[in-house]
Amino acid sequence: DIQMTQSPSSLSASVGDRVTITCQASQDISNYYLNWYQQKPGKAPKLLIYDASNLETGVPSRFSGGGSGTDFSFTISSLQPEDIATYYCQHYDNVPPPTFGGGTTVEIK
């Protein structure tokens, strides 16, 4: 199974800052099957980005994703107070299991 390593595990930034989270796969993900989720405290996760760079319908454009090979990134272009949450990357392939990264908790400085 491919392992996903997220970094940092937590970060603190100011409102308006650009925030970037990385997700490194243990093997090349040439199919770009990499999703990003946002989870607010006490709530279910929410899909934000699918297949590395596609914005889910209704998700604000300040969220974006990119990368290739083994290195992927998730960016919030201008951090807003409502973006306080834990973010997870998740890889999948044609054969299960899908695997999650360990999560990155984003706080306001």
Added chain:
Amino acid sequence: QVQLVQSGTEVKKPGASVKVSCKSSGYTFTSYGISWVRQAPGQGLEWMGWISDYKGDTNYAQNFQGRVIMTTDTATNTAYMELRSLRSDDTAVYYCARDFAYTSGRFDYWGQGTLVTVSS
């Protein structure tokens, strides 16, 4: 609108079983799969398995093989996850999520979660 509504909080003793339900609405149930994902207190997300009526198939994570059974009732658009031989480290919030029909990979709608507490 797509909705997945799960059953309520459960408290179980070690060794018992729990069965969580997930009722779907707002889409064609048999055109999608359902995955189950759990989250222990203060921890990350753990995929448990996937079921698809479209493909007539299930796939369980190795950690749960032999202890979990996932089923569906297409008459009521409801998915079920039964976990047996509960241990204290099975204490977690259990989520169902809509998934692909042909494999497990993208969880685009989620249930609200069901807290299962295992304690003597």
